[in-house]
Amino acid sequence: MRTLVHAQMVSKYNLAIVSTHPIQYHAPWFRGLAAHPDLDVHVYFCHKATPQEQARAGFGVEFDWDVDLLTGYPHSFLKNIAKPAGHGRFGGFDTPEIGRIIRERRYDAVLVNGWNYKSAWQAIWAAWHSGVKVMVRGDSHLHFDRSRSLKLTKRLAYRRFVPRFDACLAPGIWSREYFEHYGARPDRIFFVPHVVDVGFMESESQRLSVERPALQRPWKLSEDSIVFLFVGKFTETKRPLDFVKAISEAAKQGTHIQGLMVGDGPLRPACEEFVDSHDAPVTFAGFLNQSQIVRAYVCGDVLVLPSIGETWGMVVNEAMACGRPCLVSDRVGCGPDLVLAHKTGVIFPHGNVAGLSSAMVSLAASPVQSAEMGRKAQNHLKQYSVQKAVEGVLHALRATVGTREAACMQ
Numbered sequence: 001m002r003t004l005v006h007a008q009m010v011s012k013y014n015l016a017i018v019s020t021h022p023i024q025y026h027a028p029w030f031r032g033l034a035a036h037p038d039l040d041v042h043v044y045f046c047h048k049a050t051p052q053e054q055a056r057a058g059f060g061v062e063f064d065w066d067v068d069l070l071t072g073y074p075h076s077f078l079k080n081i082a083k084p085a086g087h088g089r090f091g092g093f094d095t096p097e098i099g100r101i102i103r104e105r106r107y108d109a110v111l112v113n114g115w116n117y118k119s120a121w122q123a124i125w126a127a128w129h130s131g132v133k134v135m136v137r138g139d140s141h142l143h144f145d146r147s148r149s150l151k152l153t154k155r156l157a158y159r160r161f162v163p164r165f166d167a168c169l170a171p172g173i174w175s176r177e178y179f180e181h182y183g184a185r186p187d188r189i190f191f192v193p194h195v196v197d198v199g200f201m202e203s204e205s206q207r208l209s210v211e212r213p214a215l216q217r218p219w220k221l222s223e224d225s226i227v228f229l230f231v232g233k234f235t236e237t238k239r240p241l242d243f244v245k246a247i248s249e250a251a252k253q254g255t256h257i258q259g260l261m262v263g264d265g266p267l268r269p270a271c272e273e274f275v276d277s278h279d280a281p282v283t284f285a286g287f288l289n290q291s292q293i294v295r296a297y298v299c300g301d302v303l304v305l306p307s308i309g310e311t312w313g314m315v316v317n318e319a320m321a322c323g324r325p326c327l328v329s330d331r332v333g334c335g336p337d338l339v340l341a342h343k344t345g346v347i348f349p350h351g352n353v354a355g356l357s358s359a360m361v362s363l364a365a366s367p368v369q370s371a372e373m374g375r376k377a378q379n380h381l382k383q384y385s386v387q388k389a390v391e392g393v394l395h396a397l398r399a400t401v402g403t404r405e406a407a408c409m410q
Contacts, residue, residue, distance in 0.1 A: 012040040013397045016107045018123045020093055020114070021047045022069040024290055025314050028197045032386040033393060034073035043075040044101070046093035046119040047085055061264050066289040078119070093119040099126035108401045109133035109166070111393070128164070133400045135167040135393075137192060139311040141174035141333050142181060158182040167396035171312060172337040188399070192392035193384040194334070196317045201294055202378065205322035208298045216299045219283045225256040226364040228327070229300030231293070231315045232307075234265030239306040239329075242353050244271050246304075248280035249357035255364045257281065262288050262296045297322035301370060302363055305332050308350045320344065320381040325373035327359055338384070344377035 015033070019026060022045060033041045078095035086092045099122050102110055110127045112120045115136060127134045146154075162168070162182040169192040170176040179189050208215065213223050221227055228250075230243045240261065247259035259282035261271065268284070275282045288296055297303070303319035303326045310332040319326055320338060328335050329350035339345040346363070348355040363370045 012038055013394075013401060014106065014108045015039055015041045015111060015393075015397070016102060016105070016109070016123075017041060017043045017111045018098060018113065018120060019043060019045055020087070020117060020119070021045055021049050022065075024065055024067065024069060025194065025196060025317075026113070027067075027069040027072075028386050029195055029389050030075075031072035032390045036390055036394070038394060039390075041073060043073055044095075044098060044123075045075060045077050046095050046117070047080045048077060049086065061287045066291045080119075082118070090116065091118050093117040094122075095119045096122060098123045102126040102132055103130045107132050109135050109397060111135040111137060111169070113137050133166040133397075134164070135169060135396055135400070136165045137169035137171075138178070139171045139175045139194065139333055141178050141311065143174060143331055143333075144309055155182065166400040169392065169396060172334060174333050174336060190392050190396040190399070192389050192396070193337075194312050194314060194317060195384055195386050195389050196314065196321055198317075198321045198381060198385055201297075201318060201321035202323070204294045205298050208295060212298055215295050219260055219285055219299065221258055221260060221283065221299055222256065225258040225281075226302070226367060226370070227258050227260055227300045228360055229260050229262065229296060229303050229319070229324070230305075231262045231296060231303065231318070232305070233263055234261075234267040234271060236267065237307055237309045238265075239308055239351070240265075240267050240271050241274065242306040242351065242356060243304055244274050244280055244282050245353045246306075246356040246360060247282050248274075248278045249353065250360040250364070251281050253361045255361055257360060257364050259283070260285060260296065260300055262286070262293070293318065294322060297324055300324060301367070301374075302327055302345075302360075304356070304360075305329065306350070306356060307332055310334075317381060317384060320374075320377040323374040323378040325363070325370055325377050327356065327363070329356075338377075338380065340376075340380065342373070344373055344380050 030043055033039055078098055080095055082092050082094040103126055110123050110132055112123055124134055159182055162184050168179040168184045168189045170179055170189050171194045176189050232238045234240045250257045262285045264287045297319055303324050305313050305328040307329055308331050312333040316326050316334050316338050326339055326345035328339050328347055330347050331350040335347050339347050346359045348359050
């Protein structure tokens with residue numbers, strides 16, 4: 001005869017994840033979650049972006065990612081009934097079936113990436129009505145230029161629902177402050193960092209470092225120059241013109257300074273026109289897909305991110321994984337977490353081209369110090385690993401769902 005005993009066996013947390021579409025920076029995290037023995041995860045994508053949509057999103061060129069973003073974790077694509085479908089508006093992701101899925105599949109929790117799209121709220125409402133815990137991950141922060149009326153409206157609206165979330169997953173310091181500002185309990189905010197595949201990028205950059213002179217040659221980069229690197233969309237938010245102007249000014253100081261710009265977008269012609277008219281030492285590499293991006297970091301010495309409205313800045317993670325220090329504006333969300341002043345990089349006032357140029361000259365004047373900052377940056381980034389992101393989710397589940405134990409029969 002079998003009897004119920006109190007020797008317990010830990011069971012898995014059953015976790016649904018809702019995300020707009022496959023994102024290159026999410027794939028390592030999803031794989032890490034799926035590989036953990038205490039988790040049973042399924043990712044639900046609302047949409048699959050077309051090459052044309054990628055171009056309209058600011059990349060400037062049509063493309064598909066050339067690395068596999070879908071293996072290593074269970075996933076499904078929901079039926080998106082939005083017309084038109086895709087980014088750019090709240091209703092661009094409309095997937096009613098997610099409500100039925102959450103109600104029927106007995107999930108312990110639903111993890112929603114952001115809440116500024118209809119599908120997110122379809123999932124949140126279904127979870128609330130089904131007794132399923134709601135975990136929301138977001139990297140928004142309060143360091144944007146907003147009108148007083150908009151700030152008041154958001155505060156009144158967000159304070160009605162943010163405190164209802166069972167767990168708020170914050171990638172960094174500013175996102176934690178954001179959740180607290182809108183009423184989240186501090187003990188319900190959990191650190192779940194933004195991550196890249198650090199192991200791959202570190203080993204690949206080391207492998208390619210011996211080829212640096214050959215890799216630099218097609219981009220007309222000199223071996224004795226300090227190369228500052230811009231990686232991103234050529235949009236107003238990213239401030240690519242600040243970069244080329246700063247390079248132009250810094251190069252006049254007599255130091256060996258060059259710029260390499262990776263990416264495309266609506267402001268590229270304006271940047272090229274400035275470079276031509278001012279004879280600035282800047283080369284345009286165009287858009288580089290994921291399999292090629294490490295080559296750019298190897299060719300550069302310092303990453304520059306002059307954005308005026310960056311929620312995080314994943315290129316900073318990438319650059320640091322490759323052992324590069326970073327120059328970022330004071331409006332870049334990852335700054336307080338990743339850019340330790342004169343240790344892993346430098347933070348400068350946004351929109352201040354003179355300040356950016358001065359920082360470039362200072363770093364170029366001491367290549368040994370810059371290289372040491374790069375080594376410290378690479379070491380510091382180990383705190384922002386896939387393992388840490390998985391641990392953060394587990395911590396949130398234990399605190400909100402509780403310890404998972406299933407009684408054994410014998």
